Amino acid sequence: MQITGTIVRLFQAQQITEKFKSRKVWVRENVEQYPNTFEVEFTNDNCAKLDAFAEGQQVTIDVNLRGRYWQKNEREGVVTTLNGWKIAASSEGTPEIEAEQTDDMPF
Numbered sequence: 001m002q003i004t005g006t007i008v009r010l011f012q013a014q015q016i017t018e019k020f021k022s023r024k025v026w027v028r029e030n031v032e033q034y035p036n037t038f039e040v041e042f043t044n045d046n047c048a049k050l051d052a053f054a055e056g057q058q059v060t061i062d063v064n065l066r067g068r069y070w071q072k073n074e075r076e077g078v079v080t081t082l083n084g085w086k087i088a089a090s091s092e093g094t095p096e097i098e099a100e101q102t103d104d105m106p107f
Helices: 044-052
Strands: 002-010 014-017 022-028 039-043 058-072 075-089
Touching: 002 075, 022 044, 022 075, 039 044, 044 075
Parallel strands: 039 075
Antiparallel strands: 002 022, 002 058, 014 022, 022 039, 058 075
């Protein structure tokens, strides 16, 4: 599964445990009406892949969809995560800028 869009927010890596590190990025789709913003999590060695990117940059991210069921004190739920494993710069979805018409005609 792939997500293409603009990096809205790039977070610092967090060392969760001795063997687990996580880094998150928010990516907004490049659509005019009702764009979605996704939080993609890169883990462990994949965290370093985000070092080459910055906010505002167009990217394509390959993700795996993961879900975990949890139950505690008679409550239950599901946590869904987009786990990134590949990221590349992208020009897809970049808005085109039209050249301004310079007409000297008054009408």
